[in-house]
Amino acid sequence: MDNFLAAKSVELKNLTVETSNCVFVQAFNFLHKKTALLRMVWEGDRVFQVSFAGEMGSDAGGVYREGLSRIVEDMFSPSTFDLFIPCPNNLHDINLNKEKFIPNPKYSNTPRAIDMYEFVGKMMGVR
Numbered sequence: 001m002d003n004f005l006a007a008k009s010v011e012l013k014n015l016t017v018e019t020s021n022c023v024f025v026q027a028f029n030f031l032h033k034k035t036a037l038l039r040m041v042w043e044g045d046r047v048f049q050v051s052f053a054g055e056m057g058s059d060a061g062g063v064y065r066e067g068l069s070r071i072v073e074d075m076f077s078p079s080t081f082d083l084f085i086p087c088p089n090n091l092h093d094i095n096l097n098k099e100k101f102i103p104n105p106k107y108s109n110t111p112r113a114i115d116m117y118e119f120v121g122k123m124m125g126v127r
Helices: 003-011 023-031 035-039 062-075 088-092 111-124
Strands: 084-086 101-103
Touching: 003 023, 003 062, 023 062, 023 111
Parallel strands: none
Antiparallel strands: 084 101
């Protein structure tokens, strides 16, 4: 994963499924066709290895956790990526569950986005 590429993507306002290079999209691009990889366990009970380009780090759990945290943060951050959007209760500031997100309806028929939603489901099975 490349934090510098992700930051540049946000700076350029590349927030869509087609243009973003956020950490979630980088993970998707690398892992989405490797379903078998998500079913394996690597050293230390990790499903996949994480490293950040141009950054040093030994993975005693911290780099892996940081990678997963960045994937989830990007998935649900409207300022980073728009695959999910805040729910109507959030937008109108009413009732409960204002912190929830829903799939972005503009991607309901987009093959790449549908693949990304499927990838999100697979990632939910990863610990």
